[in-house]
Amino acid sequence: MYKILDKKVLNPTVIQLQIEAPLVANKARPGQFIILRVDENGERIPLTVAGVNKENGTVKIIFQVVGGTTEKLAHKEAGEYIQDFVGPLGVATHLDGLKKVCIVGGGVGCAIAMPIAEALHEMGADVTSIIGFRNKDLLILEDEFKACSNTLRIMTDDGSYGEHGNVTVPLKEMLEAGEKFDMIITIGPLIMMKFVVLTAKPYGTPVTASMNPIMIDGTGMCGGCRLTLNVDGKKVTKFACVDGPDFNGYEIDFDEAMSRGRMYADFERHAHTEACNLFKKEVQ
């Protein structure tokens, strides 16, 4: 069992937990993920590490409530325990040698982007962060990004905070103005990452995208997290859990990944409703 040491509600659907897991905290680097189960018989879900504190032996995770498992997790309080917590899994984001980087995060993906931005900042790299949200209420981690970015652009779909529009608007503007990034690192909804790649393409800027497909074991056993890359005109199957989660954005078949991501959409909606009903009952 793994103890929840701290809980913070970042916005109505996004929650941050600090979990006591010294072995994971000791090893995790930006870009890696963990797998957890809330309780016995629970589902295994992957969540990217949002930060670690080696001294306290804690791992920070930030998640959005989307299905039954995240709903249950959202109801856990500090001092309570979760059943399983394993990691760090996947390959850490390659940051060596990067001097000028643009981080493009969308929604809860910003939680994963943040430790990467921090690591780059600590390395002395010039960090431009573009973070996008649907509206002001969903904004997270503004102060944290401010602290580690040389330039920060906050975008909202409805213009209720920061600038109006999606993340590709300032990205295109900067690239058009002649900004030369060594790398664009993008983390967020698949559709956003697809358009970040399309935006960067005419300028030839390398793009790394962090993928978060459906997984079970996370250790290279089940193959559920497979995705297709187009490498020099050839289709190659890769596994996000051991080969990723980061991939060359230009090679990823985003449309296929989006389709596969919806495999259990109905089930998730149903599970979420069930979990909500269960908690409503408890309240009554």
Added chain:
Amino acid sequence: MAKANMSLTRNAMPTQDAQVRAHNFDEVALGYTEEMAIDEANRCLNCKHMPCVNGCPVKIHIPEFISKIKEGDFEGAYQIISKSSSLPAVCGRVCPQEVQCESKCVRGIKGESVGIGRLERFVADWHNTFATEAPERPASNGHRVAVVGSGPSGLTCAGDLAKKGYEVTVYEALHTAGGVLVYGIPEFRLPKKIVAKEVETLEQLGVKVETNVVIGKTLTIDELFDMGYEAVFVGSGAGLPNFMGIPGESYKGVYSANEFLTRSNLMKAYLDNPETPIMKGGKVAIVGGGNVAMDAARTALRLGAEKVYIVYRRSMEELPARKEEVEHAEEEGIEFRLLCNPTEIVGYNNPEDPRDPKNGFVTGIKCVKMELGEPDAKGRRRPVAIPDSEFEIEVDTVVISIGTSPNPLIKSTTEGLEVNAHGGIIVNEDGLSSRAGVYAGGDVVTGAATVISAMGAGKTAAKAIDEALSK
């Protein structure tokens, strides 16, 4: 002593009725009664040269334990088996006895061999039901050994070393110990409580089991040595599933057998109200002919499929699965589409509406008919496609069960560990790898193989580790 039973046929294994069991996850084979076991034991001639023992990868003293059954001393029989095997209740269920011990049985020359596997299962189940005394924990010899993976090879290695007084810690990446015995082999063939019981027995011997630790990630092999372990046995098992490389393998509804079985077994998607989803019902095609393919097919049926096909490119004769599993599958109504090779998986695409929720789901599998040609290097006749014989089977789910490659996590994080072209760790006859003190066995060495061969490898390595550390 009772008179030898000279019946040419063995005692039949009582099983659940095929029509009933096709709809539940309870165990198919029910096991011998005491009377059946004694009657079957009396068919053993107690041959002096013990050919059966040579057929056993872990060299169980077969005639000896069968003699105890004849006397009605079932616990005595268990004690004899447990000297050689750490997992008798498992082996009695999943070993391919017909090509091992039973294939060497003298009674098999004229008639059926003694049902050795069934007797082993009986003895282990009897012990697990009636034995009350916990096994005695041996005195520590002060040496510490780490075992990576709690599948059959790891558990065997851990058990053998613990019995000799080693302090053994088993590291398991998943949340439950047992490896393929819990994520892969389904409940109806190997109930999870039996695996849990075997693990418990090892814990009583002093073995520590640490779940949720991924060696190669959470801790490296080098760190294990830093922590004071004097030897490490790597039994991390099968890795990434193989796919066919045909169009359509990314459609929704295409699973590897590992994923399909893991969802159903380890994650309990077979329960009524599961938290882990699985596609069930409809028509299902399983590609492949091994034990894993049979497990996947029979799992799909029990999950509520209206029709399940095994699609295999060779004929019944080459089908690699254990005979009993094939018979059970046939009885349950699995349809074998033999000499068929998939060429494409077909999916639904509505060009009018990209948001159609059915888009991207499997609708069928295209196959080409095959005939057997010249034998290949292994002597198996190579299947050759018959021109213009393509046809399509309508299905909603496809499960690819054509093997796995060894797990990549350890080799990628351990310097100086040599692997072969397939990614399998290279070991010598003692299971020793190219790294001092690092031993390996099971699927991580051989690629997908059987439970008992992995156990054999765990046993060999335990012996070598003991010899190396007790010098």
